Amino acid sequence: MVSINSITSIIVLATITLAQSLATAHPHNAQLKVYPRPTEMPTKGSFSVMVRSPKTEWVPLDMYLAKLSLINTTSGSGQIQESSMAYFDFSGTVDVEVTYNPSAVHSADIRPNSYGIIPKVRGNTLKFSLVQPRNLVIQVNDEIFDCLQLFAGSIETNVPAANDTDVIYFGPGMHSVSGGVLQVPSGKTVYIAGGGVLTSGVNFTNVHDATLRGRGILYNTPGGAITVAYSERILISGVTVLNPNGYAVTAGQANQLTIEDFHAFSSKGNGDGIDLFSCSDTLVDNIFMRNSDDCVAIYNHRWDYYGNSSNITLQNSSLWADVAHPINIGTHGNTDSPETMDGIVIKNIDILDHREPQMLYQGCIAINPGDSNLVQNVLIEDVRVEDFREGQLINMRVMFNSKYNTSPGRGIRNVTIRNLTYEGTNANPSIFEGYSEEKSIDGVTFENLVVNGKVIADAMQKPTWYLASDFVPMYANDHTKNLFFNRTL
Structure with a gap:
């Protein structure tokens, strides 16, 4: 934990470097x-x-x-x-x-x-x-x-003053804190100015009403860059993560979390972007992720995080997965006390790339509940998938993966996928696979699924014995029920 004396020295240093930053701002036009x-x-x-x-x-x-x-x-x-x-x-x-x-x-x-x-x-x-x-x-x-x-x-607005007592301010230049992790108190704002680089992680644990913002960079942090645990009303805005030694953002049992105008790159193993565990009322907006594992993952219980996930929105963002999934939902949960993921919204997303040779981990969008999770009431809307290197468009499985799960998921219910487009030639067939009659996929409706300019619909012109899913192409097993392809265009 950073000491009060350390914070004071940071503020003094920031006051000097702020003047340097202003001197290098564009002189001709604000x-x-x-x-x-x-x-x-x-x-x-x-x-x-x-x-x-x-x-x-x-x-x-x-x-x-x-x-x-x-x-x-x-x-x-x-x-x-x-x-x-x-x-x-x-x-x-x-x-x-x-x-x-x-x-x-x-x-x-x-x-x-x-x-x-x-x-x-x-x-x-x-x-x-x-x-x-x-x-x-x-x-x-x-x-x-x-x-x-x-x-x-x-252009930034409401830039805090370097001497504001409620602000931990890092100006242009390189910065670190003792111990390698900055513990943020309730009510405080951590501000990293443009041109500023912090080489320590930022941790919000058991706090409320706290913020990390600015135009600066978190670089080569000793572990993950940002952790939000057991906290509420936390804002992360404007910063960029480069080369973390862990996830860019780990959030567990967070409530009313907002991540906006955020960018992250990773190259290490398990280099996830944003992972949400048992979170609620969470908004992820206008992010750019290029990661060496899942760009955005939504889970229930793992490690010391417990509980359901609810009301989570990912929107207005671009995702590039050099490894694994751009979007992954459902893997981790609590077999002993089953949990539910309810109310996930994914909208206005550009998926730029997906490269995953392993069939078990393919899918630009993967909904794979394990560990007795139930995933229900999901809306995926206005998603544009560009041609990717290797993988599947969608992978939806109620699964038991012995590497990560102690039980199969309970099911997938009530998913609407509206205005999903894919332009490309590299996609493997999508897979929809319920686990059993009881642990099934039930109620998935596509509206205006467009693959290479063709609208895929049950009423499309095709041989009567063909399925609409053949034109994706997609395989759905016998434990996938009430799968519909509608057209409103």
């Missing part, structure tokens, strides 16, 4: 703000990026090295891959110029594809403009890892 990268932070030279408000001078962005993972399917080892990350804030319109330094640009994609951003390309440089905040992946010459993750955020 609608554009860039942040210095501390010289101690690793960088990567594949990309050079300039930004400007229209008809003003170009301003360079500092590049950060983001470490990612590629699993070797022969050895099982995770091979560290290098990628680039940069960020800035703006309002109004911003022009962006990206130069790819290794070679000419033969192809360029700005993702998510749903944004419809088509750059002008000349030589090894591409240009485009933005009129609203966006989390982007700029992919050149079909490179999977040597790409640029560019976060164009909104």
